[in-house]
Amino acid sequence: MRGPGLLLVVGIGVMASPAMAQKEISLPIPQGLWTAAIDPCHSTTHLNVYDGKRWGSVYYYGDKNDQGPEAAFDDIVETRPAAHDFTEMRFGFSGGASYIHIKPFRRDGMIYRTGGPTAAGFVVKNETLYLCDYSKLSKKMQKAVKSHAPAFVTAKK
Secondary structure (H helix, E strand, O other): OHHHHHHHHHHHHHHOOOOOOOOOOOOOOOOEEEEEOOOOOOOOOEEEEEOOOEEEEEEEEOOOOOEEEEEEEEEEEEEEEEHHHEEEEEEOOOOOOOEEEEEEEEOOEEEEEEEEEEOOEEEEEEEEEEEEOHHHOOHHHHHHHHHHOHHHOOOOO
16 A cells, blocks of 8 residues: 555645745644554655645565655645544645545554545545654664754653
């Protein structure tokens, strides 16, 4: 499931326009580093990042996830309610048929829903994401976060 979701986020980054002064955006989830339920924090090579103003990804890629790290972030310009208690994030560009919806199910968990056109028709995918503490990440991912999302580099005591 990660592939299409990653492509949507990366694709958004390519289309985003330069940001003006960005206001804080309220989502029903805490700011932080999020990983797919199938990728525990200690071994993930892909993180979704919400910093209060932007949504994006910090990740490694390639057959063995040994290339990178790379990052793609987009300004969230507004949020709005979506069906079934989801919240839709809208980004700093117009048009496009793809979307990202989120829905918390506890403080450190959410359903991440992406939808968009493919050769097979419009496809909707759900993925469960969990919040990761920086200190629980591998040294490799700590390095990536330090480089691309330094606000989340913290030491737990």
